[in-house]
Amino acid sequence: xxxxxxxxxxxxxxxxxxxxxxxxxxxxxxxxxxxxxxxxxxxxxxxxxxxxxxxxxxxxxxxxxxxxxxxxxxxxxxxxxxxxxxxxxxxxxxxxxxxxxxxxxxxxxxxxxxxxxxxxxxxxxxxxxxxxxxxxxxxxxxxxxxxxxxxxxxxxxxxxxxxxxxxxxxxxxxxxxxxxxxxxxxxxxxxxxxxxxxxxxxxxxxxxxxxxxxxxxxxxxxxxxxxxxxxxxxxxxxxxxxxxxxxxxxxxxxxxxxxxxxxxxxxxxxxxxxxxxxxxxxxxxxxxxxxxxxxxxxxxxxxxxxxxxxxxxxxxxxxxxxxxxxxxxxxxxxxxxxxxxxxxxxxxxxxxxxxxxxxxxxxxxxxxxxxxxxxxxxxxxxxxxxxxxxxxxxxxxxxxxxxxxxxxxxxxxxxxxxxxxxxxxxxxxxxxxxxxxxxxxxxxxxxxxxxxxxxxxxxxxxxxxxxxxxxxxxxxxxxxxxxxxx
Amino acid sequence: xxxxxxxxxxxxxxxxxxxxxxxxxxxxxxxxxxxxxxxxx
Numbered sequence: 001x002x003x004x005x006x007x008x009x010x011x012x013x014x015x016x017x018x019x020x021x022x023x024x025x026x027x028x029x030x031x032x033x034x035x036x037x038x039x040x041x042x043x044x045x046x047x048x049x050x051x052x053x054x055x056x057x058x059x060x061x062x063x064x065x066x067x068x069x070x071x072x073x074x075x076x077x078x079x080x081x082x083x084x085x086x087x088x089x090x091x092x093x094x095x096x097x098x099x100x101x102x103x104x105x106x107x108x109x110x111x112x113x114x115x116x117x118x119x120x121x122x123x124x125x126x127x128x129x130x131x132x133x134x135x136x137x138x139x140x141x142x143x144x145x146x147x148x149x150x151x152x153x154x155x156x157x158x159x160x161x162x163x164x165x166x167x168x169x170x171x172x173x174x175x176x177x178x179x180x181x182x183x184x185x186x187x188x189x190x191x192x193x194x195x196x197x198x199x200x201x202x203x204x205x206x207x208x209x210x211x212x213x214x215x216x217x218x219x220x221x222x223x224x225x226x227x228x229x230x231x232x233x234x235x236x237x238x239x240x241x242x243x244x245x246x247x248x249x250x251x252x253x254x255x256x257x258x259x260x261x262x263x264x265x266x267x268x269x270x271x272x273x274x275x276x277x278x279x280x281x282x283x284x285x286x287x288x289x290x291x292x293x294x295x296x297x298x299x300x301x302x303x304x305x306x307x308x309x310x311x312x313x314x315x316x317x318x319x320x321x322x323x324x325x326x327x328x329x330x331x332x333x334x335x336x337x338x339x340x341x342x343x344x345x346x347x348x349x350x351x352x353x354x355x356x357x358x359x360x361x362x363x364x365x366x367x368x369x370x371x372x373x374x375x376x377x378x379x380x381x382x383x384x385x386x387x388x389x390x391x392x393x394x395x396x397x398x399x400x401x402x403x404x405x406x407x408x409x410x411x412x413x414x415x416x417x418x419x420x421x422x423x424x425x426x427x428x429x430x431x432x433x434x435x436x437x438x439x440x441x442x443x444x445x446x447x448x449x450x451x452x453x454x455x456x457x458x459x460x461x462x463x464x465x466x467x468x469x470x471x472x473x474x475x476x477x478x479x480x481x482x483x484x485x486x
Numbered sequence: 487x488x489x490x491x492x493x494x495x496x497x498x499x500x501x502x503x504x505x506x507x508x509x510x511x512x513x514x515x516x517x518x519x520x521x522x523x524x525x526x527x
Contacts, residue, residue, distance in 0.1 A: 077504075268508075283489050
């Protein structure tokens with residue numbers, strides 16, 4: 001039966017991926033549309049793509065895990081994504097679109113110079129690729145549960161689907177596949193919620209009662225405990241705002257927008273399409289913990305096993321299409337972002353002569369395949385998803401600080417380089433030594449983003465104030481509305 | 487009940503956040519001095 005289900009899911013993906021990929025690639029008139037969709041995405045397609053670009057394994061398996069341990073406070077992971085989409089639609093998206101750049105490091109080049117571009121791309125590619133490994137881990141777990149195959153083989157199968165999802169026609173293919181997957185996703189989740197509600201031994205009231213009986217009423221509140229709120233909830237909000245507001249993964253679809261106005265129209269739809277999913281993940285995770293037979297399986301397996309147990313065949317097939325759709329959409333966003341960074345900021349930028357769009361497309365495809373293969377190998381080690389993400393996200397903090405300083409205050413490349421190195425050094429020290437314990441901050445041991453952001457702000461602001469530099473980028477453009485909108 | 491509570495909290499948060507965002511866009515629009523800028527909103 002499980003093999004039959006897997007066949008249905010795989011058939012859905014092969015048909016949709018190959019069908020849409022073929023249609024889109026037929027319509028593509030030039031090779032330069034592969035990475036940025038010829039900057040032609042309208043608000044309907046863009047809203048869904050923005051929403052799904054940051055909606056994947058962390059929103060499903062990450063939230064299953066988190067809600068198992070922390071309860072409703074884990075909703076802040078989703079709230080953080082809501083906030084970052086708002087920031088992107090109002091500020092950072094219009095900035096990158098207006099500057100007409102192809103990557104975030106290219107923006108650094110415009111603001112500061114060559115060194116910052118190369119330095120940042122060398123950190124961004126591994127950081128985004130790290131997120132890809134978490135996405136693959138989620139796909140591996142699900143395939144493994146369904147088929148009984150090893151997680152190693154399941155991760156490789158997930159990686160193969162991911163390569164197909166993105167490599168036929170690039171961003172435009174991803175955007176249209178996201179439209180189809182968004183519809184399937186919410187249909188699958190609503191159907192699953194109906195069956196879970198019917199099958200829970202004592203209904204949702206019984207789930208609440210379980211946490212009260214366990215003397216854990218804080219698990220039912222989105223505010224959690226004060227310690228969880230300040231370390232996990234606010235730490236996650238800051239980390240996600242930093243990594244995604246100016247990260248390649250979310251900025252790439254924004255760069256492919258038709259114009260700045262298109263991005264601003266995405267505000268409401270992108271937020272709601274992204275934000276509603278976490279309601280299902282968190283409540284499923286908490287419900288699974290309240291039932292002893294699923295709770296005993298642990299945080300990674302409890303919720304998905306409960307769903308496989310409670311749902312009838314057709315609903316499982318629908319839900320699996322929804323889950324894989326979500327995972328593949330954000331997986332493709334991360335892998336396309338890494339491939340774009342390599343192609344634009346390393347291969348093309350360091351080439352001796354001009355690189356043709358056809359060659360860029362070829363290089364991007366090769367980069368996609370190689371990065372996915374390495375990610376599939378690492379995914380089998382199964383690092384804890386949320387902790388891995390928080391660590392990866394912290395690498396972006398110095399970049400965000402310096403981009404804001406460069407856009408609105410002053411630009412000095414030496415200051416930017418020193419700030420980058422200082423922030424990254426703190427991230428490593430915080431992770432691999434017990435400095436948090438020595439400072440009496442054990443509760444923030446895994447909230448790297450706080451110390452990294454603090455040091456980046458101090459170093460960036462102090463050095464910028466005492467050293468000379470070029471005028472702020474937006475200060476030059478007093479006549480344009482960029483300065484006003486900023 | 488749990489599902490309803492989390493649903494209401496989540497939708498409420500998203501609505502409030504989008505409303506604040508929309509107000510910011512309106513303010514930005516009102517600061518535009520030319521037609522090209524207004525078109526962006």
